[in-house]
Amino acid sequence: MAATVQYDASGAFAAEMDACDPLAIFRERFHIPRAPDGSDAVYLCGHSLGLQPRNVREYIEQELHDWEKLAVEAHFRGRNPWMPYHRLLTESMAALVGARPIEVVMMNSLTVNLHLMMVSFYRPTAQRFKIVVEGDVFPSDRYAVKSQLRYHGFDPQHALVRLTPRPGETTIRQEDIEALLEREGPSIALVMLGGVNYATGQLFDMPAITRAGHAQGCVVAFDLAHAAGNAPVQLHDWDVDFAVWCSYKYLNGGPGCVAGCFVHERHARAWELPRFAGWWGHEEETRFRMGPDFHPAPGAEGWQLSNPPILSMASLRASLDIFTNAGMDRLREKSISLTGYLEFLLNQQASSKFSIITPREAERRGAQLSIRIANGGRSIVERLNAEGILCDWREPDILRAAPAPLYNTYSDVHRFAERFAAMVR
Numbered sequence: 001m002a003a004t005v006q007y008d009a010s011g012a013f014a015a016e017m018d019a020c021d022p023l024a025i026f027r028e029r030f031h032i033p034r035a036p037d038g039s040d041a042v043y044l045c046g047h048s049l050g051l052q053p054r055n056v057r058e059y060i061e062q063e064l065h066d067w068e069k070l071a072v073e074a075h076f077r078g079r080n081p082w083m084p085y086h087r088l089l090t091e092s093m094a095a096l097v098g099a100r101p102i103e104v105v106m107m108n109s110l111t112v113n114l115h116l117m118m119v120s121f122y123r124p125t126a127q128r129f130k131i132v133v134e135g136d137v138f139p140s141d142r143y144a145v146k147s148q149l150r151y152h153g154f155d156p157q158h159a160l161v162r163l164t165p166r167p168g169e170t171t172i173r174q175e176d177i178e179a180l181l182e183r184e185g186p187s188i189a190l191v192m193l194g195g196v197n198y199a200t201g202q203l204f205d206m207p208a209i210t211r212a213g214h215a216q217g218c219v220v221a222f223d224l225a226h227a228a229g230n231a232p233v234q235l236h237d238w239d240v241d242f243a244v245w246c247s248y249k250y251l252n253g254g255p256g257c258v259a260g261c262f263v264h265e266r267h268a269r270a271w272e273l274p275r276f277a278g279w280w281g282h283e284e285e286t287r288f289r290m291g292p293d294f295h296p297a298p299g300a301e302g303w304q305l306s307n308p309p310i311l312s313m314a315s316l317r318a319s320l321d322i323f324t325n326a327g328m329d330r331l332r333e334k335s336i337s338l339t340g341y342l343e344f345l346l347n348q349q350a351s352s353k354f355s356i357i358t359p360r361e362a363e364r365r366g367a368q369l370s371i372r373i374a375n376g377g378r379s380i381v382e383r384l385n386a387e388g389i390l391c392d393w394r395e396p397d398i399l400r401a402a403p404a405p406l407y408n409t410y411s412d413v414h415r416f417a418e419r420f421a422a423m424v425r
């Protein structure tokens, strides 16, 4: 789509693109916030919190109904019995991250899952103990990783390896990642990168990084917070060891919604790995014998701790049903086109006042563009937001805008670019 369409900066072009967009119908399946003038807001914050699917209320009400009418019995007799409720999410979630059902479970929240995974898969020795992250890794991941290093008695100053762009560049080169792994591989225990970096929007070459890490004997993992539901991911085929993600961004699960966890099938029966245990990770057949010893279930489910949050899962289920209908391939195709259009419009403004720091190549980014603004960027974002054009600001100088293909339009992108250009001028 992106390769064949000749973009044009007129509003009429945006309207035409919307008129022939085969995914346009999906916008109606979301609540679009209102701008102060009563029109639909331009919502470009799907990288932060996705919009509410209209069907969420119905899905949650079903569970409230069963709770009201059946109470504890709903675990077995509810319309969607709560005991195996989490499995209603597994197939569609696994499809979105390219996993087999045994490899995926929805549980806890992202940072909790990251810790649980590191308990099992960060097994440092005196020779091999380093963890590689992006230099500007999301703070929660940095805190989690540093605390794990300290927990094992290592000094993050020495044991935390940060990948950074070359001087004068904004994103990390693949060749630099591979050179680092080549150079320091034998001392690296874990490579843990974002699939898409939260600040720059860079989409990493996950299969190549996994290959390079494995060639050095490292465990390779990804935080897919900004990649799940946004970019194509094939965790099983790429042979990734583990991955974690949240579901409130592109996956539209709602604030604080239950998070995802992937453990490669290779590790499904790795009983020798240490793990933090809770009763819900116990093998299902014997869980309710309430025995004294923990016998983990095979696969990702064996890392569960607690009985799951049904209302949160109901809301995610509503959203995943929409994803299944729309199809990730078609969404990605539209996403490439929409984000390409945003880039095209911004590039019409020759300006030294801002620059796009996200990679130019479609295969190196998802929906988000990050715009570095030399001066006064925060006030631009505040003024845009006050008009109902919602994007966000990350210190010290980055505006993030992400057209989400499920609910954003070409006209949204046109309106944002027009108002942004006027404010920058």
Ligand SMILES: Cc1ncc(COP(=O)(O)O)c(C=O)c1O
Pocket (backbone or CB within 6 Å): 109, 110, 111, 112, 138, 140, 141, 194, 198, 223, 225, 226, 246
């Ligand atoms: C890349 C990344 N990692 C971790 C987190 C933290 O997620 P949570 O608060 O759900 O643990 C976020 C939240 O935005 C994130 O973007």
